[in-house]
Amino acid sequence: MKITKAEVDAVALLARLELTPEETETFTGQMDAILAYVEKLNELDTSGIIPTSHAVPVENAFRADAVRPSIGVENALANAPDRVEGFFRVPKVIE
Amino acid sequence: MNYQAVIGLEVHVQLKTDTKIFCGCSTRFGASPNSQTCPVCLGMPGALPVLNKKVVEFAIRAGLATNCRIAPRSVFARKNYFYPDLPKGYQISQFELPICQNGHLDIEVEGEAKRIGITRIHMEEDAGKLVHSDIPGLGSSSGVDLNRACTPLLEIVSEPDIRSADEAVAYLKKLHQIVVYLGICDGNMEEGSFRCDANVSVMPVGSTTFGTRTETKNVNSFRFVKQAIEYEIERQIELIEEGGKVVQETRLFDPNTGETRSMRGKEEAHDYRYFPDPDLVPLVISNDWVADVALSLPELPEARRTRYRSELGLSDYDAEVLTATREMAEFYEQTLEKAKQVAVGFNNKFQEYKKSNPSANLLDFGQHLFAKSAANWVMGEVTRALNEAGKSIAECPVTPPRLAELLALIEKGTISGKIAKTVFDEMWSSDKTPEAIVEEKGLVQVSDTGAIEKIIDEIMAANMGQVEEFRVGKEKVFGFFVGQVMRASKGKANPAVVNELLMKKLKGE
């Protein structure tokens, strides 16, 4: 086994997904199979290989520190599921 | 048992750019909620970040000023966690390859110098703001304002080299002064432009193994930092003494009680899953770029203080006060720069000066002539008047060149220092030159011995009793005569001349 149900539940919490017991069951099996498959990468010796995070070599993309107009409160909030007085409204955050 | 505290500080410095780090929205403080937002800082689907070049320049400045190595190549990474003030579900920060590393700051506590290591400085975006009250209709919910989201921050992380709350405050004050001097941060701690998280642990004295540390978040004044650290040290020691164990956790400082409290149970253990942000490309900083930024750096407070002492002959105290802010130091230097140009009018004094300073030129002499008086005026009258008016030095109605003219008038003997204060007050509320004011009000100092002798004679004649007292040795009455003469001259008599003549006449010479 590459992954257990308990680990799947922990990952689901980290990813903020609520899984049904059936989903946990299914995902455990499927993830286990996929993780077993990706094991094959360990056949390759990658010591000294530089990891690639960008497909094409680019560096230093900048913008100037010049103000561009904002989109306005109405546009910002137009898609909000819940709003109040120019704010997005969310369940009480306890700090 | 005796305990030793071990402290490391993480300081978040909000950068004074016009726009956010990854989009063109304004960073102006105090705008109405969510009015300074766009698809990028709202984390809208499809939006992409583009780095503000000014942020990089500011980070290089901070790195150079804190003796860091500027990384030739650095990378932005995503720090993944969910929170309603974090629009994308990740914060763009730097992780493995930050822009600056391996720096240090030298501090002084009770006369002892100490070097505090700086592990790293990295660039990142700020989160938005949560509001829990003061919104009509909010009820038992929270409001999210994303104006601050994506505002540029530097996180400056110290080594755990700090051993007391006082050292922590000294380090913070120094760092604060530097970032404000550099012009990269407005330094406003109340608005959160400079905030500090303190990592504190304790260990038995002599131990080399650090204890378990706690992190106290968002302490937003120097006083609170001191309180929070002292509280935390005491709490941890008590806990250990009672046989307990310090738990590694995040704590929150409560300014009302001066205590820290646990934020435990707020969330499960963090796993930020950092990885290089594929939307941003690596940042490559050439030596030329670093050199350009180095050239543009202002002289930092420490270098300035040293120069004020050695070149200008100022006292430690004066040097300290004048360099407290960059604006103050620059005001002083501009005043001095202008004042010393009038040194040409003091050829006799210059020749005298040259005897002991053979290589000095006229400007050196001018600097020598005015360094102290300019310092006294900036620290004295100027500061007093600014305080009374509630103004910053940048808003001072008396400009450095005008102040220099005033100093020149004093040095030439045109007016006395006392009269100069009257003239200064007049300059504060009008934009007339000091010369014009002196002329207009007839404040020119009387150095004419004949005129002064005449006044002295009259005063002596009217106060023969006191003259006798003086002559039998009661020298205290000398002050009485000086006062009388000055009053009779309406303050315009040259005090040096008055002293000299009065002494002669009283002694009956």
Added chain:
Amino acid sequence: MELFDLTIHELHERLKKKELSSVEATRAMLARIEAVDPQVNAYITVTPEEALAAAEAADRRIAAGDIAPLTGIPIGLKDIFVTKGIRTTCASRILGNFVPPYDGTAVAKLKEAGAVIVGKLNQDEFAMGSSGESSAFGATKNPWNLECIPGGSSSGSAAAIAARTATATLGTDTGGSIRQPASHCGCVGLRPTYGRVSRYGVIAYASSLDQVGPLTRDVTDCALMLGAVAGHDPMDSTSIDTPVPDYTKALTGDVKGLKLGLPKEYYIEGLDPDVKRALDEAIETYRGLGAEFVDISLPHTDYAVATYYLIATAEASSNLARYEGVRFGHRAEGAANLIDMFRKTRAEGFGAEVKRRIMLGTYALSSGYYDAYYLKAQKVRTLIMQDFLKAFEKVDAILTPVAPTPAFRIGEKTSDPLQMYLSDIFTIPVNLAGTCGISVPAGMSGSGLPIGLQLIGRPFGEETILRAAHAFEQATAWHQRKAQL
């Protein structure tokens, strides 16, 4: 020939000569959509009002003598493209009612060129899938056989070309999502080099692999569409500042002496016999045209799927964190607290495939596993890129199959995600290498399903593969076949 059957360049000629108005072409297309889309389900949102307004504007423009190749042409957009004022769902319940306040760069460029956007096309949810079946708006059907999948994730973009419900479409390709459905639907689909087209306003799946590209009836249209959307964009840090050529100039029909590589790792046992036959015939066609063939090796091909599913899911797990019900999209009712709200919202809003990939990606990045999975995959990605660099020292382009089989039946692979992933083997390496690839119609299976061939070019070698694809198209007539609907 009906108006909806015409290519961009054919419509353009008629519009230019004023034999036809954009409004007529658009009305014909809207009528066609109404008539056949209920069977195909290529569209999530059709925008007749906006389309007719745009068509009228295009006609005014043409009347004023200002006509660009795309002016007045009815075009469909994968619903992954953010469109100002028009619902953009990414085929997900979580974005069900999202109406963006801005246009992405590619969309803005199309609008500037005078294109008429007729609607938003179905796809796999968040572009995660190879069959179109993961859409929250129902599976798209293959117009050649309504019981088969059209391929994915740009399922609607390909199906609309085959159903002639759009003259051209835009899709995105993260692991083959343009080329594979193009192959399954008998159309031309190009995935440009990473950085060639701006990703600004394209809902991100896997940022280091995503790229925008066209799906069209023929190669000329493909060149026109690419020319319209390509170019550097200051809003996308990863877009490349290199000039955009006139791609139609590359379509010379001449491939004499062109060196085409045949990677042994792509010509494997188990390749579907129809696919194999189509490839063999294509090679003969190219030989006839004077192209030369070189046997090459891309030794790390077998590791591409594993590499891809670690990198893509890791990036996706982060890219999709913004869907939590605070600022837009779906929010679950009745959550007890904030964490609960996030978890329920995402549980209700995402479909199974998206959840699976978020889970996998979260795991691959999590503490203790990062080095073994994500970092390892990034290193193998380097090896795969090097394979291509070496190959391109010897050849001008690489000729391969697009998919191991023609389109499979709807529902056939949904229960086994790994089998579904493995079917992307021939397209994924191109994305990992960041280079370009095109799929052109190259045959039909015994059961009447289209088969495409893939030409892979070196980075920014779009002109070469367009030229090769065009020469092939001119020598064959596969692209002229029509699905009977």
